[in-house]
Amino acid sequence: MRGQPPATVTELADRVGMSRPGTDVVVRGLVADGWVKVVEPDGSTVGRPARRYCFNAEAGHVLGVDVGVHKILVLLSDLEGHVVHSHRLPVEPSADPAARLDAVDTAITQCLKAAKMRPTQIWAVTVGVTGPVDSTGRTTLFTPLPGWAGVSPAEHLAARFTCPILVENDCKLAAVAERWQGAAQDADDIVYVLAGIRTGAGLIIDGTLRRGFGGAAGEIGALKAVRWDSAPEHIENCPGIPSSIHADDRAAWVFTEARAGNRDASTAIRRYVKDLAVGTAALVLTLDPQVVVLGGGFSRSADLILDPLARELGRLCLRVPEIRASSLGADSVALGALRVALDHLDSQLFTDGMPAPLTR
Amino acid sequence: MRGQPPATVTELADRVGMSRPGTDVVVRGLVADGWVKVVEPDGSTVGRPARRYCFNAEAGHVLGVDVGVHKILVLLSDLEGHVVHSHRLPVEPSADPAARLDAVDTAITQCLKAAKMRPTQIWAVTVGVTGPVDSTGRTTLFTPLPGWAGVSPAEHLAARFTCPILVENDCKLAAVAERWQGAAQDADDIVYVLAGIRTGAGLIIDGTLRRGFGGAAGEIGALKAVRWDSAPEHIENCPGIPSSIHADDRAAWVFTEARAGNRDASTAIRRYVKDLAVGTAALVLTLDPQVVVLGGGFSRSADLILDPLARELGRLCLRVPEIRASSLGADSVALGALRVALDHLDSQLFTDGMPAPLTR
Numbered sequence: 001m002r003g004q005p006p007a008t009v010t011e012l013a014d015r016v017g018m019s020r021p022g023t024d025v026v027v028r029g030l031v032a033d034g035w036v037k038v039v040e041p042d043g044s045t046v047g048r049p050a051r052r053y054c055f056n057a058e059a060g061h062v063l064g065v066d067v068g069v070h071k072i073l074v075l076l077s078d079l080e081g082h083v084v085h086s087h088r089l090p091v092e093p094s095a096d097p098a099a100r101l102d103a104v105d106t107a108i109t110q111c112l113k114a115a116k117m118r119p120t121q122i123w124a125v126t127v128g129v130t131g132p133v134d135s136t137g138r139t140t141l142f143t144p145l146p147g148w149a150g151v152s153p154a155e156h157l158a159a160r161f162t163c164p165i166l167v168e169n170d171c172k173l174a175a176v177a178e179r180w181q182g183a184a185q186d187a188d189d190i191v192y193v194l195a196g197i198r199t200g201a202g203l204i205i206d207g208t209l210r211r212g213f214g215g216a217a218g219e220i221g222a223l224k225a226v227r228w229d230s231a232p233e234h235i236e237n238c239p240g241i242p243s244s245i246h247a248d249d250r251a252a253w254v255f256t257e258a259r260a261g262n263r264d265a266s267t268a269i270r271r272y273v274k275d276l277a278v279g280t281a282a283l284v285l286t287l288d289p290q291v292v293v294l295g296g297g298f299s300r301s302a303d304l305i306l307d308p309l310a311r312e313l314g315r316l317c318l319r320v321p322e323i324r325a326s327s328l329g330a331d332s333v334a335l336g337a338l339r340v341a342l343d344h345l346d347s348q349l350f351t352d353g354m355p356a357p358l359t360r
Numbered sequence: 361m362r363g364q365p366p367a368t369v370t371e372l373a374d375r376v377g378m379s380r381p382g383t384d385v386v387v388r389g390l391v392a393d394g395w396v397k398v399v400e401p402d403g404s405t406v407g408r409p410a411r412r413y414c415f416n417a418e419a420g421h422v423l424g425v426d427v428g429v430h431k432i433l434v435l436l437s438d439l440e441g442h443v444v445h446s447h448r449l450p451v452e453p454s455a456d457p458a459a460r461l462d463a464v465d466t467a468i469t470q471c472l473k474a475a476k477m478r479p480t481q482i483w484a485v486t487v488g489v490t491g492p493v494d495s496t497g498r499t500t501l502f503t504p505l506p507g508w509a510g511v512s513p514a515e516h517l518a519a520r521f522t523c524p525i526l527v528e529n530d531c532k533l534a535a536v537a538e539r540w541q542g543a544a545q546d547a548d549d550i551v552y553v554l555a556g557i558r559t560g561a562g563l564i565i566d567g568t569l570r571r572g573f574g575g576a577a578g579e580i581g582a583l584k585a586v587r588w589d590s591a592p593e594h595i596e597n598c599p600g601i602p603s604s605i606h607a608d609d610r611a612a613w614v615f616t617e618a619r620a621g622n623r624d625a626s627t628a629i630r631r632y633v634k635d636l637a638v639g640t641a642a643l644v645l646t647l648d649p650q651v652v653v654l655g656g657g658f659s660r661s662a663d664l665i666l667d668p669l670a671r672e673l674g675r676l677c678l679r680v681p682e683i684r685a686s687s688l689g690a691d692s693v694a695l696g697a698l699r700v701a702l703d704h705l706d707s708q709l710f711t712d713g714m715p716a717p718l719t720r
Binding site for chain 2: 132141142189201203205206208210211212213214215216217218219220221222223225226227278281282283285286287288289290316317318319321
């Protein structure tokens with residue numbers, strides 16, 4: 001019934017191939033448990049209309065938390081994945097773990113407060129962080145966040161939530177989001193490339209997010225030969241950027257200038273794309289995906305990147321996949337976090353089972 | 361019952377959780393269809409021993425064909441994958457498609473003749489070829505075999521076989537073989553690296569061979585930046601190789617000399633491994649596998665390659681997987697071809713179904 005419009009018992013019986021009386025018994029049980037709610041007739045029909053039922057998406061909620069370099073973003077959704085509240089807080093790139101976790105706590109508090117909910121009403125939380133996430137939920141191998149390598153966001157949040165708390169890499173979550181609601185909803189084999197001040201990747205193969213044996217899949221950027229580590233420097237160090245421009249706005253200045261005909265800016269972008277293409281080609285040649293989705297801050301300037309990137313990949317690869325720009329922007333990590341939390345609930349429900357909403 | 365020792369009806373009933381009489385009916389049906397055979401008591405037991413049953417592996421057979429640069433290898437196996445006959449023919453690297461297909465035909469004829477079987481008794485054939493295999497079963501994107509890009513091995517063999525004929529890339533088949541019977545039987549996430557005069561890769565993720573959207577997964581070697589294309593030249597062009605050594609034996613000379621203390625040979629191998637490691641690191645960083653299996657001709661000298669390769673990967677990667685040498689040698693492609701043919705039969709049996717052996 002989830003994801004479907006309200007339906008009568010007769011319609012449900014047809015849909016699942018059970019008898020009408022049998023379906024009626026099951027539906028009444030689901031209503032009693034809180035999984036399904038009754039949709040009362042709106043009175044517009046003549047005669048006595050049949051009662052309709054729909055999935056009770058408000059039975060439970062999940063949180064998706066993006067712990068970024070510059071921001072904390074918390075999304076709260078129902079069991080259908082509809083976002084009912086969000087809260088965003090800026091955070092300094094140089095913030096230490098305590099300050100960053102404080103911001104996470106505050107953003108979650110604000111989000112729950114706005115939704116008038118208690119932590120016990122949250123069924124699952126997924127936290128997105130930068131760097132590969134190991135089996136303990138930490139980013140011990142690598143993280144650009146100061147002092148963050150030893151931090152366990154799951155342990156920190158366990159003081160407040162009794163539900164499952166998952167931790168996942170930001171690029172992997174963004175890839176999940178693009179397949180769920182973004183630019184790659186039709187594809188099962190997806191390479192997501194985060195293009196911005198940092199460059200990263202998330203991989204979906206056969207419809208499933210691939211974490212790798214140790215959680216470090218997609219970390220091609222660590223290989224110097226594919227030139228991702230230095231690629232953004234072409235843009236950051238573009239000649240002519242006025243010293244009055246804030247460090248965070250240098251790239252936007254370069255893209256704007258390139259559109260206005262500034263040769264230095266165009267050259268910087270051309271060199272950036274050439275380097276971005278090498279690492280992207282390594283992913284494409286390894287996996288031969290259907291789609292490459294370009295996300296991250298620079299994807300707002302996809303008009304200046306997509307065509308030259310496709311040309312470079314044509315030169316470097318045996319077969320060039322479709323290349324699309326992200327349609328989700330800066331919310332993609334938190335959205336993917338919601339999806340991973342919901343998927344976790346699904347797998348719990350269909351393996352170990354879980355308590356019904358009204359028996360919790 | 362497949363892969364299990366002979367069992368009595370009582371044992372089978374226990375195994376599947378059915379009643380003894382019900383199991384008896386099913387087993388008699390399987391015997392009548394030819395899927396199961398009766399194992400007569402050997403008379404060593406006192407009293408009247410219970411009749412035992414086992415899977416009839418000889419009910420059907422499959423062929424695995426390796427169309428290599430230097431050789432054609434045909435393996436014939438029963439439904440358990442036991443090789444009952446094989447036939448190997450040398451072929452010139454320069455052979456044109458007609459000559460190479462002639463050799464394939466001859467090797468298949470010899471193999472069937474030795475087994476006293478007709479083509480109609482073969483249930484599936486898998487052909488391994490070099491280069492990525494597209495959706496038509498051709499290697500249109502790339503092949504090192506002269507004139508082979510437009511050849512369809514499936515169409516060629518369809519003149520002789522009415523069963524399904526599959527075509528697959530050689531490195532992908534070798535990867536399958538290593539997981540089936542070779543060095544990676546315990547792993548689900550495997551990068552297979554073919555190390556020889558050519559360098560290639562096959563990928564198994566979550567226990568499944570990954571072909572890629574267009575069949576070109578694993579073709580990282582096409583990216584110049586990862587240095588696979590030139591890596592073997594360090595060994596081929598090692599200073600001091602006597603002109604009397606045949607081109608195909610130059611690598612063996614270098615490995616032998618390195619073991620004997622020849623500095624030039626050791627240097628050539630060190631440079632080779634440094635280049636091999638870059639492409640391998642690209643695969644490892646992309647997929648984060650549990651195991652890297654080193655196969656191909658050079659894997660016979662794994663004693664000289666594995667340790668320095670692990671050191672280089674330690675330098676280049678975030679997390680270094682286990683590195684193991686292939687245990688299958690030159691038969692791995694044809695063995696993988698058998699496994700793919702058997703898997704195809706399984707998927708047919710469990711989806712569309714297939715005629716019972718005795719009703720064919």
